[in-house]
Amino acid sequence: MIDLLRSGLPLQFDEESRVMNFIGSLVPVEPDVRRLSRSRDFYRDPQALGPEELYFMYRGVSQLWDIPLFENQELRYDITVVFPGKIGQECLRTIGHYHPACLASQRGLTFPEVYEVLAGVATYYLQRMNQDGSVADVAVMEAHPGEKCLIPPGYGHITINARREVLVMANLIERNFASRYQDFQQKRGPAYYGEYSTKGVRFVPNGNYGAVPPLRRIQPSEDQAAGITFGAPLYEAFLRSPDTFRYLVNPDQYPQDWEEVLANP
Numbered sequence: 001m002i003d004l005l006r007s008g009l010p011l012q013f014d015e016e017s018r019v020m021n022f023i024g025s026l027v028p029v030e031p032d033v034r035r036l037s038r039s040r041d042f043y044r045d046p047q048a049l050g051p052e053e054l055y056f057m058y059r060g061v062s063q064l065w066d067i068p069l070f071e072n073q074e075l076r077y078d079i080t081v082v083f084p085g086k087i088g089q090e091c092l093r094t095i096g097h098y099h100p101a102c103l104a105s106q107r108g109l110t111f112p113e114v115y116e117v118l119a120g121v122a123t124y125y126l127q128r129m130n131q132d133g134s135v136a137d138v139a140v141m142e143a144h145p146g147e148k149c150l151i152p153p154g155y156g157h158i159t160i161n162a163r164r165e166v167l168v169m170a171n172l173i174e175r176n177f178a179s180r181y182q183d184f185q186q187k188r189g190p191a192y193y194g195e196y197s198t199k200g201v202r203f204v205p206n207g208n209y210g211a212v213p214p215l216r217r218i219q220p221s222e223d224q225a226a227g228i229t230f231g232a233p234l235y236e237a238f239l240r241s242p243d244t245f246r247y248l249v250n251p252d253q254y255p256q257d258w259e260e261v262l263a264n265p
């Protein structure tokens with residue numbers, strides 16, 4: 001049993017039965033299951049062997065009494081369970097997506113998102129494209145329980161589970177938009193594939209992208225003004241100061257410069 005108290009919520013995930021226990025006044029949520037048989041276009045080798053169940057997405061997790069707050073703030077809190085394993089040579093990962101542009105943004109920015117690791121280790125892969133279809137930037141961050149990753153506007157993102165244990169993470173996001181999957185589908189995944197190796201993840205360029213810039217390794221970092229601290233669960237940070245997260249609904253309201261977010265070495 002994986003205790004997910006780190007989320008600030010009475011949650012447990014039973015690895016044996018693959019059931020999430022929503023305890024007390026938590027509203028039970030049925031997961032959307034991402035299956036390999038329906039996702040083969042997103043991986044390098046469409047014939048690759050791998051587990052059929054890749055990851056579970058529990059969308060809209062909350063305490064009963066917090067539902068109106070999430071609705072009023074136009075945000076949603078989700079939990080994702082990513083199983084360990086391989087798809088061919090690739091580490092098991094999410095299929096990846098981009099977010100659409102936020103209509104309220106004067107600058108045409110796409111919606112950002114905040115991730116938080118609850119159990120296991122996440123490797124967050126982010127990539128941004130140029131207008132001409134070339135790859136502008138690729139950044140990779142390894143994050144451990146309690147650490148958070150702010151996905152800035154413009155970045156497509158994938159979560160890799162490169163460990164032999166279950167990865168559980170939370171995210172906070174604008175609740176009404178639909179993600180865009182076709183870009184990663186057409187290229188059969190990201191600009192770099194994360195392969196298993198004895199030294200951890202080995203990133204190998206995806207030939208469907210042409211020339212790719214060097215992959216940058218970045219570290220998780222706190223961002224107090226954006227409500228991102230490693231000491232407090234994301235759920236609690238949101239309850240304590242909902243308006244701090246307005247930038248998730250309109251990225252123009254981010255208190256700092258978006259360019260700085262992935263800039264750390």
Ligand SMILES: [Fe+2]
Pocket residue numbers: 097099113157179
């Ligand atoms: Fe996302």
